[in-house]
Amino acid sequence: MEAAENVAERVTERSIRVELGDRSYPVLIAAGLLGRAAAHLAPLARGRTMAIVTDGNVGRHLATLQAALGEAGVASEALVLPPGEATKSWSSLARVCDWLLALGVERGDHVVALGGGVIGDLVGFACAILKRGCGFVQIPTTLLAQVDSSVGGKTAINTAAGKNLIGAFYQPGLVLIDPEVLDTLPARELRAGYAEVVKYGLIDDPAFFEWCEANGAALLAGDAAAREYAIAHSVAAKARIVAADEHETTGLRALLNLGHTFGHALEAEAGFDGSLIHGEGVAAGIALAYRYSAVTGLCDMADADRVAAHFRTVGLPDGLAASGIRASGARLVDHMRHDKKMAAGTLPFLLARGIGRTFLDRTVDLGDVERFLDAQPR
Numbered sequence: 064m065e066a067a068e069n070v071a072e073r074v075t076e077r078s079i080r081v082e083l084g085d086r087s088y089p090v091l092i093a094a095g096l097l098g099r100a101a102a103h104l105a106p107l108a109r110g111r112t113m114a115i116v117t118d119g120n121v122g123r124h125l126a127t128l129q130a131a132l133g134e135a136g137v138a139s140e141a142l143v144l145p146p147g148e149a150t151k152s153w154s155s156l157a158r159v160c161d162w163l164l165a166l167g168v169e170r171g172d173h174v175v176a177l178g179g180g181v182i183g184d185l186v187g188f189a190c191a192i193l194k195r196g197c198g199f200v201q202i203p204t205t206l207l208a209q210v211d212s213s214v215g216g217k218t219a220i221n222t223a224a225g226k227n228l229i230g231a232f233y234q235p236g237l238v239l240i241d242p243e244v245l246d247t248l249p250a251r252e253l254r255a256g257y258a259e260v261v262k263y264g265l266i267d268d269p270a271f272f273e274w275c276e277a278n279g280a281a282l283l284a285g286d287a288a289a290r291e292y293a294i295a296h297s298v299a300a301k302a303r304i305v306a307a308d309e310h311e312t313t314g315l316r317a318l319l320n321l322g323h324t325f326g327h328a329l330e331a332e333a334g335f336d337g338s339l340i341h342g343e344g345v346a347a348g349i350a351l352a353y354r355y356s357a358v359t360g361l362c363d364m365a366d367a368d369r370v371a372a373h374f375r376t377v378g379l380p381d382g383l384a385a386s387g388i389r390a391s392g393a394r395l396v397d398h399m400r401h402d403k404k405m406a407a408g409t410l411p412f413l414l415a416r417g418i419g420r421t422f423l424d425r426t427v428d429l430g431d432v433e434r435f436l437d438a439q440p441r
């Protein structure tokens with residue numbers, strides 16, 4: 064990885080380092096970086112063919128990457144998977160692993176995950192188990208993946224029982240972020256990724272939430288400066304949290320799960336069919352977490368209203384009704400019982416004492432959550 068960092072210094076990309084001792088890695092952010100990616104990837108390829116896994120909607124960026132690699136004399140092969148959450152599955156995992164094995168990928172190689180969080184989570188997990196671990200590089204192509212999933216090493220697939228239930232903590236060796244690839248991202252996907260941006264403000268950074276209120280609409284309309292500021296700010300926040308609690312053992316990393324206990328239950332109920340995508344579930348889930356915090360007296364109702372209003376303003380779901388999910392509280396709580404934070408029958412929740420004052424509450428009664436959900440408008 065040292066080679067990649069040296070190159071980064073020469074070409075003045077913004078570099079944020081995820082500090083994890085001998086597994087530390089840089090996250091490089093720069094407009095146009097995809098076209099220059101070969102400078103960072105060639106030292107990792109070491110004269111061998113690079114395996115790239117992507118999905119069918121990322122073809123244009125795959126072509127840019129393969130052309131850049133070709134010009135640098137790096138051979139590459141690509142596996143193109145079907146787009147969508149359903150691809151984070153056992154069958155796709157087998158397909159990726161079999162393809163990498165057929166290609167002769169070795170432990171010392173670096174596989175490239177080029178795509179959104181689905182590709183990053185799936186390929187990262189495949190690399191965690193291939194020959195008990197080979198290298199991988201994240202080149203995220205959605206806002207969500209650039210601000211969140213490409214950094215921090217959570218890798219996973221979904222099963223019938225729920226989200227991300229099979230996976231590993233497995234860090235990439237390098238993350239390359241080119242904000243310009245977002246120019247081809249559908250507006251709905253951009254909005255969904257924005258929910259994870261807002262999350263960082265609501266966790267512990269009220270000034271950043273205010274920035275989102277002032278600049279979120281511009282970011283979503285394509286303002287490049289706003290986009291790059293949000294990406295760099297989010298990556299820095301995530302890198303700091305991951306460095307302090309890589310395996311989610313102290314409760315600090317769990318803060319990144321704000322809105323996800325509700326959100327994953329909504330996603331599972333929707334059935335991973337594209338009707339409610341992850342970032343939309345997270346927006347609805349954060350709004351519900353704030354609403355629950357307000358109803359239980361932890362924060363002012365004005366804070367919950369403010370959070371919901373911001374999501375509504377930018378076109379994201381602001382609660383249960385807007386998520387389109389009509390399930391009962393009991394059914395949603397059943398989904399929540401699969402949450403990986405569950406410990407000795409208790410499910411800790413990320414709740415809030417105010418804007419930017421999220422904390423892990425280990426005293427929540429699931430019966431109360433069920434009644435709260437039943438009381439929400441549908």
Ligand SMILES: NC(=O)c1ccc[n+]([C@@H]2O[C@H](COP(=O)([O-])OP(=O)(O)OC[C@H]3O[C@@H](n4cnc5c(N)ncnc54)[C@H](O)[C@@H]3O)[C@@H](O)[C@H]2O)c1
Pocket residue numbers: 118119120121124146147148151178179180181182184204205206207208211212213214215216217218226227244245246247248249252255256259341342
């Ligand atoms: N590992 C983590 O820390 C972490 C964090 C957040 C979310 N996630 C996971 O990430 C997944 C969601 O990721 P996502 O929102 O990126 O979804 P995604 O990977 O499904 O991508 C969204 C859509 O955009 C398309 N796409 C990707 N890049 C494009 C581009 N540049 N132009 C046009 N289309 C493009 C994809 O084909 C797909 O249809 C979920 O499975 C979620 O659980 C993981």
Ligand SMILES: O=C(O)C(=O)C[C@@H](O)[C@H](O)[C@H](O)COP(=O)(O)O
Pocket residue numbers: 211215217226227259316317319320323403
């Ligand atoms: O990196 C983390 O930690 C997160 O929780 C980031 C979340 O945005 C992401 O959706 C993550 O995959 C959820 O983790 P899970 O442990 O609830 O599956």
Ligand SMILES: [Zn+2]
Pocket residue numbers: 211259323341345
């Ligand atoms: Zn998430």
